[in-house]
Amino acid sequence: MKSTYRVLPLRNVRIEDQFWSKYGELIRDVVIPYQWDALNDRIADAEPSYAIRNFRIAAGQEVGQFGGFVFQDSDLAKWLEAVAYSLTTLKDPSLERIADEAIDLIADAQQEDGYINTYFTIKAPDKRWSNLADCHELYVAGHMIEAAVAYYEATGKRKFLDVVSCFADYIDTVFGIEDGKIKGYDGHQEIELALVKLYKVTGQEKYLRLSQYFLDQRGQEPNFFVEEWEARGQIPFWPGQSVGPASRPNLKYNQSYTPVREQKEAHGHAVRAVYMYTAMADVAAQTGDEGLLQACRTLWDNIVDKQMYITGGIGSTHHGEAFTFDYDLPNDTIYAETCASIGLIFFAQRMLQIESNSKYADVIERALYNNVIGSMSLDGKHYFYVNPLEVWPKASEGNPGKHHVKSVRQKWFGCSCCPPNVARLVASLGEYIYSVSDTELVVNQYIGGVASATIGGQNLEIRQETNYPWDGRIKIELTPENEHTFTLGLRIPDWCQHATLRINDEECPLSDIMRDGYARVERTWKAGDIVQLDLAMDVQLIQSHPQLRVNAGKVAIQRGPLVYCVEEFDNDAPLASITVLTDQPLSARFDSDLLGGMMIIEGDALLDEQGDWGNELYRPLKTVTRPVKLRAIPYNSWGNREAGEMSVWIRRK
């Protein structure tokens, strides 16, 4: 079963949206320039990146030592990819010139045989491919390929694409099951999905086959990573780790414990996992490989039904930045790395083109509106790596088990994978709005703007207007070049309890036309047809499954796609002393003065009194409460005022 849907490409979509346009501008005007400064080590008081400097040294333009992590090159690649998407939506010659120069620098740092990696070029040229488990060489290659494909599609310039094709051709000579090749794969998956992109843009089947090889080989016995570790004398790469049997690779950590088709539950490092699942869906979509697709479905269900935070975050522990096990979703020792949610969005996006089931678009929406944009400050210059659902700043300072949970966004990170990942996702947001097939236009996300598509050979313009996510009304005007029969699919989100659809002011009952979570209207469309969808956007109290123990007796507040949180700034502390009254309605109100404007939610609550306590830590139960007002703001906006407590889950009466 090959994919029948395809993403409407970025160049066909122009976002004009009261919510998202400002994010697009932020990425273009602030984030991309800011991150370029970061890559050039020009941010005061932030950890240096070394990324550009490493390339200069590798290209022979400067003398010095390699700096940063072994995978530092990938930060530049992700930045270039974000630039490519940005240039797709808005030409910017001076930015394009900077990018061209960066690409020239990469080309200059490329070795004779096609190899690109500043760490090994500068520091250990004789150690190439000697530690695939730890050293991210193919991971970095993957990001280079993704960036080059995006840049080619944005500008039509071939230079970067040729550079990475040459690199990929070289990699193809090194890896494979054939005699004389390394029968390995990377510790951090990424090249697998990148090679499918390279295949699609070049049409070269060898890249698809190489991606398939990396996936198929992973987890086969004898295990490559164990053999590699034995071969290098049982020595781990990272300093400070023990040598010998205790350093034996953790095969669950990088999803190589069993062949990928046999994996049933999400295990290990969350970013690696979802990048791999994305590639599995990519290859399944290209080849029709049912076994691979079935594994994707099983892994998807495991994540979404058992291992995903309500914000779309994944990864329950900072030990290995990893999944743990079903229903283990602690809010305060959480990991929920930004990159992992972005990877989950990639996985969802691939599955959505194969199956056009709203469950994938729902998760894209959940992760995007909550975890992902919440990771970035409203000024675009500060980021969370870990996205907690419960923060007590004193504990982040004073309890070592929570040191990784920051209560304030950071300027940059030594391992700064997340900020450029947010930039490239938001810059490519246009790709997430529509899917098309030969007979169907599917609206996956409600984001205002204008798009053009071709369905069954006929051109069509789509204009979407909405005040989403603050309001559930969406107006879509279709302008086919000629009258034309096709199906319009409109996602009815999982959070929506009641929706109405009107076409040219005539109500269209949903009951008969719902399929896989979309209202699918087949008719002959003509220019000027107006579709109006009204999604009831009530304030909802959400509970979690009883097996998810930490949330027992608690509720989260959600309105539309937005998960809310309470902050100490607006409420009495400790927040754990607050009980929300579930029999009183909560009300939503747009506060245009608050941080650029947002819908806030207010209601009645009870506060456990502290005043009647003496010094004692424990006493016989004597509940003394007083009524207080509770105020919640969207989770994605937390931490933009003073540092303080924050919680998504609130005790309920």
Next chain:
Amino acid sequence: MKSTYRVLPLRNVRIEDQFWSKYGELIRDVVIPYQWDALNDRIADAEPSYAIRNFRIAAGQEVGQFGGFVFQDSDLAKWLEAVAYSLTTLKDPSLERIADEAIDLIADAQQEDGYINTYFTIKAPDKRWSNLADCHELYVAGHMIEAAVAYYEATGKRKFLDVVSCFADYIDTVFGIEDGKIKGYDGHQEIELALVKLYKVTGQEKYLRLSQYFLDQRGQEPNFFVEEWEARGQIPFWPGQSVGPASRPNLKYNQSYTPVREQKEAHGHAVRAVYMYTAMADVAAQTGDEGLLQACRTLWDNIVDKQMYITGGIGSTHHGEAFTFDYDLPNDTIYAETCASIGLIFFAQRMLQIESNSKYADVIERALYNNVIGSMSLDGKHYFYVNPLEVWPKASEGNPGKHHVKSVRQKWFGCSCCPPNVARLVASLGEYIYSVSDTELVVNQYIGGVASATIGGQNLEIRQETNYPWDGRIKIELTPENEHTFTLGLRIPDWCQHATLRINDEECPLSDIMRDGYARVERTWKAGDIVQLDLAMDVQLIQSHPQLRVNAGKVAIQRGPLVYCVEEFDNDAPLASITVLTDQPLSARFDSDLLGGMMIIEGDALLDEQGDWGNELYRPLKTVTRPVKLRAIPYNSWGNREAGEMSVWIRRK
């Protein structure tokens, strides 16, 4: 202000108690022989101890490598101390012979200059005293001294006492502020309290002065541990740690961040902390040092009012086995090491002789009846090192942040400090029952048996009968040799809401005679006087301070001194789905069939239904509950049946 109260020595107290006698027998008949086997590496499937083997090697009786931790000798010392207490209460010639042989072995391993330590003798004789921060040399010496003092008091045999006196004399020549001496102190406090014991039994003031020196010197600038670390080239002792600035010693970890008198909050490794506070109280009691005593009071209040679990456990994180900060008492990532509670009991016991305030005896009771005896299985052969208040076995396996929280007691540990510590505490329990002064007999703990005391030069026999902790009635018969006027102090525990006192069947109102938490009856006592104290022992629901966020909306069940818990074995799971009804009475019932017999508590509760859930992880709030019976057992007996969930804190309606 010097101490006016003194402990009634162990040899004066014979425990005959339905609750405690079996523990005494268990220690004597099972634990001491079992631990002797462990020290000799004769427990199948358990981690070897190497303790005896190390001594044989150090004594030249065997050839081999040192095994175990650098502080392994202390396990033998603590075992000998437990043996000494056991021999005090019951002669056992064959056990005494084994102990004598072990002492001969220690003496044979002693070096010419008095030094004893098998690690350095076998492995690094030239490295003596070169790393006080990490290597526990003085800590081990302290345990040897404690054991020798106890053995001398038990048997009158001087050999071991002479061996450790010689060692202490040597240490006195090595450490001090005088020129040519090391101006240091041990990374793990212990010798400080041991030297006070040695001073008391020998009358040699130099041991008290040496203890004072170690306390006074700690935390002075320039910091000894920083200088020592610089001197050895910034290299840490433990393998796998980084070298250089990152390995700079954490001075809060071992309470050397500031002089001990200036410490206001409990910080760092919990066992080290409370051993140090114990020694501070010891020295204050001997010298009348008000500044030191005031520091003890401040630190005591900080622990008990802000950093102690309801079970008497201390230490909120396994990172450094340490205190974290006020009101940070997570139940599931807890440490609450057995040894730390035992150290807290030591600290309380010292303060109790200085101040005779029930708050110290209350904490002894809390820690003893809950955390400490709960650490040992009912068969005496399995132990917890970490004593959690909430256990989900799957999380202990599957979430690395909880790997240290075991759901099943272990046979022995590589670092097996806790089991022999329990043995020595329980074997010396007789010391915790009474305090005496020249005019007062104080009953601190309600444990049946017979004791003899001398008050104001007059001999007195005390017979205590009780079914405590199952029942709150205590009968005490006093038999003074001659009619004699003194004060009898009876602790009214902090958990007791109502108490009545009858003397020779005549009610004695408590209101006028309460002082520092004790009913203090001054009268002329004659042989056959009967005192009957009735402590109302209701089932109580306990709440914790609102700042203790994790327990918000929850209650613990307590009856008398016993904290209760719910186990999956007796209740519906997940336990987090259970809500206890606070408006319905809970009832206590003695179940003689359950694990040797115990009071269980039963009542009505509600269970969140799981049956109406589908696959979804989150849904709009729809509470569906059904009534269930809740059954709680004493916390100290948890984990003696099948592994499963356990929780002390339960959601309340």
